[in-house]
Amino acid sequence: MNRAFALALIVVTLIACDKKEAPSSADSAKPAATVEATAAPSVVAPVAPVVDVSTLPVEEDFEADAEKELTNANLTAKLDELDKEISAP
Numbered sequence: 001m002n003r004a005f006a007l008a009l010i011v012v013t014l015i016a017c018d019k020k021e022a023p024s025s026a027d028s029a030k031p032a033a034t035v036e037a038t039a040a041p042s043v044v045a046p047v048a049p050v051v052d053v054s055t056l057p058v059e060e061d062f063e064a065d066a067e068k069e070l071t072n073a074n075l076t077a078k079l080d081e082l083d084k085e086i087s088a089p
Contacts, residue, residue, distance in 0.1 A: 070078055
């Protein structure tokens, strides 16, 4: 999601920066004899990354660490930390 947002932001920025300056008053007095055709910038569709599902971490990979770190005494504090981490932008 972040990559798609970043790519969209880059495309919009490039399009916005591609605008030409307004003609000066001397140029506006002259009649426009020709119309300049500008090509729209080509947008390259993002390619989905290849993900090897067998290398993704799963619940079992974290169980041993969680059993060591979590106790009855610090469970509430750890949950509060996770809540803050999840709600942070």
